[in-house]
Amino acid sequence: MKLGEIIERYQCTVYTKENFQPEKELNYGFCSDLMSDALMIMNTVRQENILKNSMLITGLATNQSIRTAEMLDVQVVVLVRGKIPANQVIELANESGITLIGTELTMFNLSGALYSMGIKGITSRK
Amino acid sequence: MEYYKHFDIVPHDFDLAGAMSSEVKRTLKRFGFGFDFIKRVSVAAYEAEINIVIHSFGGYADFRIQNNRCYLQFIDIGPGIPDIPLAMTPGYSTASEESQLNGFGAGMGLINIQKSADEMSLISDPNGTVLKLKFFITEDSYHAGS
Numbered sequence: 001m002k003l004g005e006i007i008e009r010y011q012c013t014v015y016t017k018e019n020f021q022p023e024k025e026l027n028y029g030f031c032s033d034l035m036s037d038a039l040m041i042m043n044t045v046r047q048e049n050i051l052k053n054s055m056l057i058t059g060l061a062t063n064q065s066i067r068t069a070e071m072l073d074v075q076v077v078v079l080v081r082g083k084i085p086a087n088q089v090i091e092l093a094n095e096s097g098i099t100l101i102g103t104e105l106t107m108f109n110l111s112g113a114l115y116s117m118g119i120k121g122i123t124s125r126k
Numbered sequence: 127m128e129y130y131k132h133f134d135i136v137p138h139d140f141d142l143a144g145a146m147s148s149e150v151k152r153t154l155k156r157f158g159f160g161f162d163f164i165k166r167v168s169v170a171a172y173e174a175e176i177n178i179v180i181h182s183f184g185g186y187a188d189f190r191i192q193n194n195r196c197y198l199q200f201i202d203i204g205p206g207i208p209d210i211p212l213a214m215t216p217g218y219s220t221a222s223e224e225s226q227l228n229g230f231g232a233g234m235g236l237i238n239i240q241k242s243a244d245e246m247s248l249i250s251d252p253n254g255t256v257l258k259l260k261f262f263i264t265e266d267s268y269h270a271g272s
Contacts, residue, residue, distance in 0.1 A: 036173075036232030043169045043238060048161040048270045060229045064176075067144030068229070071151060071168045073161065088141065096148070 015100040030122040031057035035068040044125040129191040143179040147172035163267040170242035173235040180225040196261040207250040
């Protein structure tokens with residue numbers, strides 16, 4: 001699914017205008033408010049193209065969501081439940097080349113909608 | 127290839143947390159390492175950096191590349207890990223509510239570090255903790271899926 005299509009379909013706000021690529025293809029997602037869990041599970045992924053085409057869906061609107069995505073080479077962070085990031089979070093996202101978007105939808109509803117559109121979940125590899 | 131850098135890590139500063147790991151990651155990228163090697167080193171660095179931010183009275187990190195090894199050393203000035211085997215148990219955490227509000231404290235950090243590094247040593251007493259990590263640099267470290 002294209003980033004632009006996700007934004008349009010789920011009425012997302014784009015916070016990082018600098019790196020915005022509407023044509024970017026996203027095929028995988030992972031959702032958590034706990035960055036520890038995101039780091040643990042997404043760290044088991046060995047294929048570069050999976051993480052590069054993933055989005056991190058979270059209600060955590062702090063620098064640490066951006067840092068976590070950066071460490072994992074995930075390029076899109078989606079804030080759910082209408083969380084509004086502080087300016088410093090947006091600045092860090094711009095600086096790290098992360099696209100930060102947000103939606104009013106809850107984590108479950110956004111994830112379910114994306115799943116039904118064919119977005120796959122990241123699975124922990126033993 | 128040789129490289130060395132020292133970083134101070136500020137306790138309880140969740141805005142700065144991750145700055146050191148971010149620089150480590152950018153440095154490894156600049157040296158042309160592959161995706162998986164960079165990810166393993168950066169995730170381990172980030173977890174260890176976060177541990178110092180969350181738990182310690184302050185500390186520092188040394189990042190070194192030498193003799194086909196990549197070393198990360200984290201030293202803090204206390205209060206120490208009272209029971210290392212317990213701290214290494216998946217899900218066990220003593221992180222504060224503040225840490226949890228910042229998305230940490232799931233009790234998986236040390237395990238993730240151990241899984242990421244090729245070698246890990248951890249010693250701790252009330253005066254501080256020393257965590258040493260080693261990553262072997264091989265031909266594979268430069269390939270994407272290694």
